[in-house]
Amino acid sequence: MRPLVLVGIDGSECAAAAAGWAAREAALRGVPLRLLHASPQLPGTTVPRPALNRLHLLGVQLIQRTVEDLADRHPDLGVEGGHSDETPVDALLGAAHDAGLVVVGTRGTGGFEDLAVGSVALRMAAAAPCPVVLVPPRPGAYADGASATRGAGQVVLGLDAHRPVGEAARFAFSAAEARAARLRVVQAWGLPAESVSSRTLVVTEEDRATWEDQEVLELSDALRPWQEKYPRVSAATDLMLLHPAEALLNASRNADLLVVGRRTEPTSAEGRLGPVTHAVLHHARCPVAVVPHGG
Known part of the structure; x- marks a missing residue:
C-alpha cells in the first residue's frame, strides 16, 4: 500500500488551501x-478543564467539517481525520513517519500579519523524513476540485548537474507525469572564479559560450536517465546565469509546483534549510516541495 498524504490544519486560510491541495494530490496518487x-x-498555564474540553471540541468539529467538505469534492478519495494534544510540530513529525508526503500551509493562525512563512512550516520543511509541500494562501485557487485537471500547468525543478539529486528529480518527474504537466528543469550557473580578476572582468563571448555549452551538456547528461524512466513527461531545460534563488523564483512565477532538495546527510546541520531553499520558501508564490536527500 502506498503511503498516505498527511496535511496539518488549524482553521487558517493557509491551512484550508493546504488541505485542498493535499486532497487533489492524494487523489492523483491514488x-x-x-x-x-x-x-x-x-506551557506554563493552567487552563480549566471546561475550557480544554471546549478547545478539543472545536478541533474535532474543524476536522469533521473539513473531512466532509473534501469527501464531497473528491467522492473517490478516502479521507480521515485525527486530533493531537501535542504541539503541531511534534504531532506532524510523528505522523510523518507513516506518510509519503506532508502538506502544510506556509503560515497558520499565529504570527504577525506580514509573516511569509511560519515556524511550523519551516520546521517541517527542515526536519520531516519525507517530502513536504508548503502551500501559500491563494483564495479560490483550491476551492473547486475540478480545477485540478490534468494536462494544464507546469512543474519546476531546481537542479545542480554537478551534484544531481535523484530524490528531487524523481519527485518532480513523477509529479509532472501525474498531472500530465510540463516539467521545466532550472539550473543556475556562474562564471568560473578564475575568469574574474581582482580589477576587471576578463570574459570573452567565446569563453562564455564554451562554459555555457559545458553546463548544458552536464545538465543533459544528468537528466537523461530520468527522461528515459518517464518518457511521457515533456521536460525542457533552462540554464540561467543568476543566483540560484533568483533563477528559481523567476522560473516559478507561473508554475503549479516548485521542487527543491534538502540535504539530510550526517554532516549537515539538523533541522536547517540551505540559503537557497530558505529564500525560495519566503518568496515563492506557488506551492514548494522540499525533498530530503542524502547527498
Whole structure:
C-alpha cells in the first residue's frame, strides 16, 4: 500500500488551501488523505478543564467539517481525520513517519500579519523524513476540485548537474507525469572564479559560450536517465546565469509546483534549510516541495 498524504490544519486560510491541495494530490496518487489538528495546552498555564474540553471540541468539529467538505469534492478519495494534544510540530513529525508526503500551509493562525512563512512550516520543511509541500494562501485557487485537471500547468525543478539529486528529480518527474504537466528543469550557473580578476572582468563571448555549452551538456547528461524512466513527461531545460534563488523564483512565477532538495546527510546541520531553499520558501508564490536527500 502506498503511503498516505498527511496535511496539518488549524482553521487558517493557509491551512484550508493546504488541505485542498493535499486532497487533489492524494487523489492523483491514488492514496488516502489524513487530516491532523493539534491543540496543545500552552506551557506554563493552567487552563480549566471546561475550557480544554471546549478547545478539543472545536478541533474535532474543524476536522469533521473539513473531512466532509473534501469527501464531497473528491467522492473517490478516502479521507480521515485525527486530533493531537501535542504541539503541531511534534504531532506532524510523528505522523510523518507513516506518510509519503506532508502538506502544510506556509503560515497558520499565529504570527504577525506580514509573516511569509511560519515556524511550523519551516520546521517541517527542515526536519520531516519525507517530502513536504508548503502551500501559500491563494483564495479560490483550491476551492473547486475540478480545477485540478490534468494536462494544464507546469512543474519546476531546481537542479545542480554537478551534484544531481535523484530524490528531487524523481519527485518532480513523477509529479509532472501525474498531472500530465510540463516539467521545466532550472539550473543556475556562474562564471568560473578564475575568469574574474581582482580589477576587471576578463570574459570573452567565446569563453562564455564554451562554459555555457559545458553546463548544458552536464545538465543533459544528468537528466537523461530520468527522461528515459518517464518518457511521457515533456521536460525542457533552462540554464540561467543568476543566483540560484533568483533563477528559481523567476522560473516559478507561473508554475503549479516548485521542487527543491534538502540535504539530510550526517554532516549537515539538523533541522536547517540551505540559503537557497530558505529564500525560495519566503518568496515563492506557488506551492514548494522540499525533498530530503542524502547527498
